[in-house]
Amino acid sequence: MRILLVGAGGVGGAFTAIAARRDFFEAVVVADYDLARAERAASAVDERFTATQIDASDADAVTALCREHRITHVMNAVDPVFDMPIFEGALAAGADYLDMAMSLSKPHPTDPHEQCGVKLGDEQFARAQAWEDAGRLALLGIGVEPGLSDVFARHAADELFSDIDELGTRDGANLVVRDDDGNEVFAPSFSMWTTIEECLNPPVIWAGDGTGAGDWHTTPPFSEPEVFDFPEGIGPVECVNVEHEEVLLMPRWVNCKRATFKYGLGEEFITILKVLHTLGLDSTEKVRVKGVEVSPRDVVAAVLPDPATVGPRMTGKTCAGLWVTGTGKDGQPRSTYLYHVVDNEWSMREYGHQCVVWQTAVNPVVALELLATGVWQGTGVLGPEAFPARPFLDLLTEHGVPWGMQEVS
Amino acid sequence: MRILLVGAGGVGGAFTAIAARRDFFEAVVVADYDLARAERAASAVDERFTATQIDASDADAVTALCREHRITHVMNAVDPVFDMPIFEGALAAGADYLDMAMSLSKPHPTDPHEQCGVKLGDEQFARAQAWEDAGRLALLGIGVEPGLSDVFARHAADELFSDIDELGTRDGANLVVRDDDGNEVFAPSFSMWTTIEECLNPPVIWAGDGTGAGDWHTTPPFSEPEVFDFPEGIGPVECVNVEHEEVLLMPRWVNCKRATFKYGLGEEFITILKVLHTLGLDSTEKVRVKGVEVSPRDVVAAVLPDPATVGPRMTGKTCAGLWVTGTGKDGQPRSTYLYHVVDNEWSMREYGHQCVVWQTAVNPVVALELLATGVWQGTGVLGPEAFPARPFLDLLTEHGVPWGMQEVS
Structure with a gap:
């Protein structure tokens, strides 16, 4: 390879x-x-x-x-x-x-908060036949979210559930960045440009009959706020619907009645994003400022610390996971959270990279190894759900951070 | 003249x-x-x-x-x-x-939220002797706030109070700007650049013994939030301490125990200013953005509608005033708000200018007329409090909008 x-x-x-x-x-x-x-x-x-x-x-x-x-x-x-x-x-x-992120969406021109326009990945899936004809594989969304979350969906369907109501990706963290004086500062651990894109686009939701039929629709940004209690000491974080690839990927391979993605932005971050939107500072269209032209969103990204540099000043844990509800293999109602938590101090010490980028990057390394060894095989345009989950989860654990699972009451 | x-x-x-x-x-x-x-x-x-x-x-x-x-x-x-x-x-x-605005302040280098550094107007007052020697007048702060508010302080001391506890300037509005579709938009009626400057500088407060002795100190931004109930239908607005000239001017000519300025920013505007500060978007230092250099604060000002152009799309009223507490001429405790309210629809119809700029500009016109006619006379560097208030208030009323007064319970 x-x-x-x-x-x-x-x-x-x-x-x-x-x-x-x-x-x-x-x-x-x-x-x-x-x-x-x-x-x-x-x-x-x-x-x-x-x-x-x-x-x-x-x-x-x-x-x-x-x-x-x-x-x-x-x-x-x-x-x-x-x-x-x-x-x-x-x-x-x-x-x-x-x-690790699919081709971009475009909101519906007249009804953006109810109907989908161009969806995430639409441009890529439209080329599926060409990839199949060439006998080649395009594996979309194989970071942590999308990526590991999609592997969890496959695993839940294969080994844990006989019937799935909702595949609800839930992402949260308790990361804190401090300045040289030890004061907490606002410093996103992920690209601010992309975070604005994700969070201000209309969130997408899948609703189906559980046998494969169904369709996607959208909601207004920040819809359906929910406090989710994250494991391993992270605790409760306010989560809201966000446009994300899992919702577009999972229902193509895993039967469910509903697929959602909620991001644990927390109240402060939600307020910041709303203010940026109110002022028009989320815009990517250039404005003229004292003789030069800049995109306001680029300016917002430029004034914040580079996420790649905040690692040494950050403490806390990040959690990616999938909350699955439905009927267990035993026929009883089941509600389970499959997750992967990375402690920033561990990833900095072991790899010299902050936890969010480490957690994103480890998954394609695992996937490439499974492709190299022939454990994963396929052609066309596929998501992580199209491949067996167990070998992925076992190999991920070899990298030093095991995945976890807990029942949600 | x-x-x-x-x-x-x-x-x-x-x-x-x-x-x-x-x-x-x-x-x-x-x-x-x-x-x-x-x-x-x-x-x-x-x-x-x-x-x-x-x-x-x-x-x-x-x-x-x-x-x-x-x-x-x-x-x-x-x-x-x-x-x-x-x-x-x-x-x-x-x-x-x-x-209508005094020379700028500089925060205290080590203790900005408790001690004053260079205060508003310090550079100008340092030159008072030169103006006196030349027999010429520099009249500082003669817009609406500072300006009319300072005239109110003189009037309160001369005609309403025997002893003043606090001279508390309180500024509030219920202005709303709508887009072409009738939706409310965020559009400050005053320079966003200056509003950020005023609101994020440490607010200054005068504390004295009521006989002229005392001194200025500062607080953290947005300190001492208070809901003030503004007259003529504006109603309750959340106000916070803001650095403003009145606090530096009034105690030089009017005895009081305390002088404050609170700006009725409202919760949304306070949140917006806090977010801009959290992100560093209030900064005036240039940052490099994709090959060009811009000051983030200039970008914020550039994405918002020009305050000079919002008049036709704005409705509501703006109120400038002074809340005076102390002992009335009758020896009884007294708490009085002296104010001036301008309705935007009136100022647009009568003058073609939005209410906030009209209310600012009318006061220097009144002052110049009083200087031209010799009713106001003086040399040196003076504030509006150094001149008789009654002729100013009477002439202001001739311009179409009377000032008002109400007791505060």
Whole structure:
């Protein structure tokens, strides 16, 4: 296996550090628009890793780079705005493709808070036949969420439930970032640009009959607030509906009556996002400011600390998981949370990467190893739910952080 | 009287429209950095008004313009960052000077939330002897707040109270701006840049013994929240301490035990300002954003509607006033609110200017008329409290909106 890693940001950097401890691949070419960043990520590991420059918006450049380095698998670790050129570039080169966020949605033009417009991944799924015809695999959404959450859905359907009512991804954390004086500061542990995109887009929900029939609809942002009690000391966090890939992926392979994603933003973060929206600071359209033109959302991202740099000043744990309700294998009502908690101090000490990017990056490393060893096999455009869950969960545990499961009362 | 009006923005434009109805002056030279804006403001009125270009940061240019046009009074209607060059330029030309916001403060370097650093107006009061020696007057803070509020303080001391405990300026409104579809939008009626400056600087408070002795101190931003019930249908609004000129002016001429300024920002606006501060979007220091450099606060101001343009889409009233507590002339405890309410629909219909800028601009027009007629006389650096209040209040009423007074229970 020869991997082209596109993007040497937070997640890309953690990917190299995690992959370096495994021997299932021959080479990783780390490509970034910023060559110096690619070099930093590649030089931190061993001689299997090399660095190069890439313009991820140029499908032909992706294809050329794949051919030059005889790439078998393209690992997309950049902003989803670049999904389509990387996805098409990989296909043209005859390489398999993996990403951690699907092609972007567009709200319904007249009824955005009730009806879907273009959905997450629609552009990619529209190309499924071409991937099947080529005998190649595009594995979409194989980070932690989407990714591990989708593996949990497969596992719940295979081993825990006979009938599923709701597949409810629930994401929460108790992370705190402090400045040099020890004061708490506002510093998102994930890309603020992407967080704004996710949280202000109309959330999507799947509603079906439980046998595969059903459809997606949307709601207004921040809908259906709920306090979810997260495990391992994180405790209760206010969660709201957010547009996320799981809702689009899970119902394609796992029968359920409802699929949701709720993000434990907490009250402060919800207030901040609402204010940014009220003021128009979430906008990506450029405005003229004293002789220059900038996108307000880029300015918001620029004034905040780079999520890749907050790790050493952060404490706490992050939890990704799936709350499944329905009927257990024993015919009794069941309500179970399958989860994965990473402690930031552990990930910083063990890998030098903060917990959110580490937790995102470990999953594609696991998936690539399962593909390399032939445990996972497939062609076309598939989600993580299309593959057996148990080998994934077992291999994930080998990386140092076991997954967990608890009944929810 | 020959007036140089520096600044043809919102307040400057309203000043020309209000002054045009009076005959106490011979000429107004409207000067702006943007000549076209000066010309628009001047051409809207009569032949006494002419337009010219000026760089308000250049004291020599102010002096030269005064000499060229034989200016007797310089009316400063630009951002207070330009106070000192205009103030010095007027003095050098032998002209009197008026402004509506005093020279800027600097927080205490180590203890900003308890001790004052450089206070509002300190730079100007430091030059008092030079103005006295020249026999010229610098009248500071003669808009509505500071300005009318300070006149109210003089009036309370002269006619209503024998002993004053607190001089508490309280500013509130129920203004609403709607978009073309009739939906409420967030659109401050005053410069967002200045509002951020005022509200995030440490608020200043005067505490004294009531006989003139005392001193100023500061608090953290948004301190001492209080719901004040504003008159004429505005109703209760959440107010917090804000740094403002009245607190620096009133105790210099009116004995009191305490002077405060509370701004009726309302909960939403307070939340917005706190979020901007949390994110660092209040900062005036430039940040690098995708190849260009911008100040985040300039971006915030740029994404919001221009306050000068919201008038036609705004409804409601704005209230400026002074809450005085102490002992009345009859020896009984007294608690009185002196106020001035302007209805936006009235000011738009009568003058074509929104209520907040109209209410600011009418007061210097009144003061200039009192100076022209010799009712107000003085030399040195003075506040509105240094002059008799009754003639001011009577002349203000001639402009169409009477002031009011009510007891506070």
